[in-house]
Amino acid sequence: xxxxxxxxxxxxxxxxxxxxxxxxxxxxxxxxxxxxxxxxxxxxxxxxxxxxxxxxxxxxxxxxxxxxxxxxxxxxxxxxxxxxxxxxxxxxxxxxxxxxxxxxxxxxxxxxxxxxxxxxxxxxxxxxxxxxxxxxxxxxxxxxxxxxxxxxxxxxxxxxxxxxxxxxxxxxxxxxxxxxxxxxxxxxxxxxxxxxxxxxxxxxxxxxxxxxxxxxxxxxxxxxxxxxxxxxxxxxxxxxxxxxxxxxxxxxxxxxxxxxxxxxxxxxxxxxxxxxxxxxxxxxxxxxxxxxxxxxxxxxxxxxxxxxxxxxxxxxxxxxxxxxxxxxxxxxxxxxxxxxxxxxxxxxxxxxxxxxxxxxxxxxxxxxxxxxxxxxxxxxxxxxxxxxxxxxxxxxxxxxxxxxxxxxxxxxxxxxxxxxxxxxxxxxxxxxxxxxxxxxxxxxxxxxxxxxxxxxxxxxxxxxxxxxxxxxxxxxxxxxxxxxxxxxxxxxxxxxxxxxxxxxxxxxxxxxxxxxxxxxxxxxxxxxxxxxxxxxxxxxxxxxxxxxxxxxxxxxxxxxxxxxxxxxxxxxxxxxxxxxxxxxxxxxxxxxxxxxxxxxxxxxxxxxxxxxxxxxxxxxxxxxxxxxxxxxxx
Numbered sequence: 001x002x003x004x005x006x007x008x009x010x011x012x013x014x015x016x017x018x019x020x021x022x023x024x025x026x027x028x029x030x031x032x033x034x035x036x037x038x039x040x041x042x043x044x045x046x047x048x049x050x051x052x053x054x055x056x057x058x059x060x061x062x063x064x065x066x067x068x069x070x071x072x073x074x075x076x077x078x079x080x081x082x083x084x085x086x087x088x089x090x091x092x093x094x095x096x097x098x099x100x101x102x103x104x105x106x107x108x109x110x111x112x113x114x115x116x117x118x119x120x121x122x123x124x125x126x127x128x129x130x131x132x133x134x135x136x137x138x139x140x141x142x143x144x145x146x147x148x149x150x151x152x153x154x155x156x157x158x159x160x161x162x163x164x165x166x167x168x169x170x171x172x173x174x175x176x177x178x179x180x181x182x183x184x185x186x187x188x189x190x191x192x193x194x195x196x197x198x199x200x201x202x203x204x205x206x207x208x209x210x211x212x213x214x215x216x217x218x219x220x221x222x223x224x225x226x227x228x229x230x231x232x233x234x235x236x237x238x239x240x241x242x243x244x245x246x247x248x249x250x251x252x253x254x255x256x257x258x259x260x261x262x263x264x265x266x267x268x269x270x271x272x273x274x275x276x277x278x279x280x281x282x283x284x285x286x287x288x289x290x291x292x293x294x295x296x297x298x299x300x301x302x303x304x305x306x307x308x309x310x311x312x313x314x315x316x317x318x319x320x321x322x323x324x325x326x327x328x329x330x331x332x333x334x335x336x337x338x339x340x341x342x343x344x345x346x347x348x349x350x351x352x353x354x355x356x357x358x359x360x361x362x363x364x365x366x367x368x369x370x371x372x373x374x375x376x377x378x379x380x381x382x383x384x385x386x387x388x389x390x391x392x393x394x395x396x397x398x399x400x401x402x403x404x405x406x407x408x409x410x411x412x413x414x415x416x417x418x419x420x421x422x423x424x425x426x427x428x429x430x431x432x433x434x435x436x437x438x439x440x441x442x443x444x445x446x447x448x449x450x451x452x453x454x455x456x457x458x459x460x461x462x463x464x465x466x467x468x469x470x471x472x473x474x475x476x477x478x479x480x481x482x483x484x485x486x487x488x489x490x491x492x493x494x495x496x497x498x499x500x501x502x503x504x505x506x507x508x509x510x511x512x513x514x515x516x517x518x519x520x521x522x523x524x525x526x527x528x529x530x531x532x533x534x535x536x537x538x539x540x541x542x543x544x545x546x547x548x549x550x551x552x553x554x555x556x557x558x559x560x561x562x563x564x565x566x567x568x569x570x571x572x573x574x575x576x577x578x579x580x581x582x583x584x585x586x587x588x589x590x591x592x593x594x595x596x597x598x599x600x601x602x603x604x605x606x607x608x609x610x611x612x613x614x615x616x617x618x619x620x621x622x623x624x625x626x627x628x629x630x631x632x633x634x
Contacts, residue, residue, distance in 0.1 A: 023117065025192040025427045031125040032185060032434035034066055038129040039145075039441055045133060046141025059130040066126035067119060074115035082111075085419060145442060153177045168459075172466050179442075182435055183471060189431035190475025196424035200417045210342035215403050218341060221285040223380065224257075225367040225387060226395035235392035236364075242386060243369065248379045250372040253278075253285055256354075256362040261325040262306070262347060264314050271310055271345035273324070275354045275362040285368045288348060291340040299350040303336025310345040311338045324357070331357045436468055492521040499535050571626050572609060573616050577601050579623035586615035586624060 038045070048058050082104065090102045133141070155173055156162050165173070176183055227236065243252045256275035261268055276282045279299055288297040288305060297305055306314075306322070316322055320335050324347070339348070354362045371380070377400065384396045440447070450460050495502040502520055503509045511517045575586075582600035587593075594608040595615060602623075604615075616624045 022196070022423065022427070023121075025189055025196070025424075025431070026118075027121045027125070028185060028189045028192070029427055029430045029434065030066075030070075030122045031128070032189075032431060032438065034062070034122070034126040035129045036434050036438045036441070037065075038062060038126075038133050039438060042133065042145065043142050045130075046136075046138045046143075049134065049141060050138035055131070055134045058134060059127065062126045062130050063123055066122045070119045070122035071115065074118040077118070078111055078115065144445065168463065168466070171463070172470065175467055176470060179439070182439060186431065186435050186468075186471040187475040189435075190428055190472050193424045193428035193431070194476045196427075197421050200420040200424070211403060211407065213340075214342040215399060218287055219285075219399060220287060220370065221253075221368040222371040222375070222399050223369040223383075224397050224399070225369065225393055226397075227365050227367060228392050228394045229363070229365060231392035235390065239367070239387065239390055239392045242390070243367075246383060248371055248375045248383060249369055251281075251284065251370045253281055253368045254364040255282070255366050255368060256364055257366040258326060260327075260347075262310065262314060262345070263323045263325065264316055264321065267314050269310055269313050269345055271306075271347050273326070274346060274348045275351055276348060277351045279350070285370060286348075288339040290338075297337045297339045299348060299353070300336045301350055301352040301356070303334040304347050304349040304353065305337045305339050306335055306348075307341035307346045308338055309341065310347070311335070313345075326358070329358065333357055432468065432472065436464070439464060439467070489517070489521065492517065496521045496535055570611060572606070572611055573604060573613055573624050574627035575602050575604060576623045576625065579621050581621045581623070583620060585618055585620060589614050589618050 045058055049055075086104075087102060153173055153176075155165075162170070225239070227239075240252075243249045255277070256273075258273045258275075259270060260273050262271045263269070274286070276299055283296070288299075289295060290297065291308060299305060304322070304324075306316070311317065314322060316335050318335055318337060321332050322335060324331050324333055333349070333353075349357075351362060369383075377398070380398050380400075384398065387393045387396055447460055447463070450463065455463070491505065491508060492502050495505065495508070503512065508517065512519050580601045582597055582602065584597045584602070586602050587595040587597055591610070591612060591614065594605045594610075596603050596605075602615075613626060616626055
């Protein structure tokens with residue numbers, strides 16, 4: 001149940017992020033498609049307008065086409081998205097788990113909302129394309145669209161570079177900046193698709209790389225034995241004697257492992273409890289440490305160590321209290337530290353702490369085995385067959401098998417990744433096809449002139465393709481940034497290029513304080529041409545950069561007052577109690593949890609507010625304004 005819950009949460013996390021990007025890129029594809037259709041019938045629209053047809057009458061054809069196409073497409077998308085894709089992912093889960101047959105439960109609200117969004121996007125794009133075209137006079141519409149006037153581009157002012165460009169490249173650069181709408185539509189469309197593709201491959205690589213971290217750096221043991229609770233000392237000694245004499249078993253350790261429920265504040269998660277007798281020997285089997293700084297974690301007698309993901313799900317930190325429910329026995333335990341972990345949830349505590357919490361010593365019910373170097377699956381099977389024949393052994397789990405099972409459970413993510421990459425590639429094709437079609441349609445006479453002037457077919461084709469290649473590469477570069485695996489590393493790299501101290505960027509400083517990133521870019525993370533990421537020697541920071549902090553500008557005797565003055569001058573959210581409806585939306589989305597709802601009205605704790613203004617943006621009643629110091633109203 002725990003594994004299935006975690007795997008389904010992974011797919012759920014994908015579903016909460018990727019559709020937004022897909023929708024934005026699809027909206028752009030719809031806009032380009034409708035724009036192309038209207039542009040191709042520009043002469044016909046001009047004739048109809050000259051004959052006295054109203055704008056609404058002319059637009060009805062295109063709006064009806066967009067409405068019907070989007071409605072049919074939305075319904076087909078529902079049929080595929082609500083049947084085929086869930087069936088594919090459920091089939092991947094069946095590989096790992098024994099789950100009942102998939103049941104399709106209708107969600108009318110979700111279905112209607114999805115179809116309406118698609119219809120509104122496509123129909124709105126058609127309406128915008130029609131109105132923008134119908135603004136022109138009939139005479140102009142019946143004539144071919146006049147080419148946009150050329151103008152100097154900024155590259156022309158870079159004389160050493162401009163002189164070295166050939167004629168065709170000069171024309172390409174001028175055309176790129178002459179048709180700016182097509183430029184940005186291509187860049188944004190390809191950038192979004194690239195971000196989705198990179199995200200898809202990045203998800204696959206990052207998810208499977210955690211297996212190496214978990215089973216090579218955190219878990220150092222090779223197998224775990226489940227011991228029979230009813231076995232006597234003599235039977236356990238027989239197990240111990242066999243392991244001590246086995247040439248393949250290098251070391252073994254008795255321990256206690258129990259599945260229990262950890263909860264706090266209404267949140268609950270299943271976790272495995274490890275009771276440690278000897279910390280020094282335990283480190284040879286399981287390595288406890290901090291992910292950010294690599295420092296080891298020691299067990300104390302007055303608290304438990306929880307894994308990092310479990311602490312996030314329970315919303316606890318060091319010093320908080322969690323409730324442990326072990327077969328109906330509930331105890332309160334203090335979180336002494338948080339350790340690195342990547343698969344499942346674990347809680348570690350010393351034998352002394354267990355006895356203080358539960359009032360009794362922990363019984364050994366498991367044994368960790370560490371094999372000698374070079375021991376393979378065949379030798380493990382031999383050890384397993386011999387151990388399972390002993391009365392004191394209830395189960396045997398080989399860590400390599402667990403690793404393979406965990407890999408199999410990730411196949412559901414693989415299916416989702418394939419869907420993301422395929423859909424993103426299809427969207428990229430649609431965007432490029434439409435924009436290339438528009439490009440050629442707008443410049444038919446320009447291309448014909450080039451043919452008359454003696455340009456060969458290859459040269460004319462390259463004239464168009466050169467622009468598309470440049471725009472596509474520019475969009476890919478943007479998408480690689482948008483789809484970076486580590487947003488902090490991307491911004492640290494930009495700071496390095498600009499010569500800006502990363503800790504002068506407020507959110508990077510806050511992230512570093514929370515252990516989410518380093519104080520500067522780690523050059524070991526750089527790939528490819530590392531010289532391209534070298535700091536720009538003559539880059540000049542804007543004059544306002546030094547004003548991020550005023551403390552170093554104030555007289556030394558007054559610097560102590562600067563933080564208080566800055567805090568007083570900073571804007572802050574203010575709740576209008578007369579408008580507040582007490583819905584609790586602001587308290588729900590507040591990242592600092594500084595908003596409470598009391599007596600049907602929201603209340604902000606001023607000292608704890610981080611001034612992110614999420615409440616101001618999300619309040620459905622518009623009851624939260626941004627309050628500024630009175631001095632700014634003078």
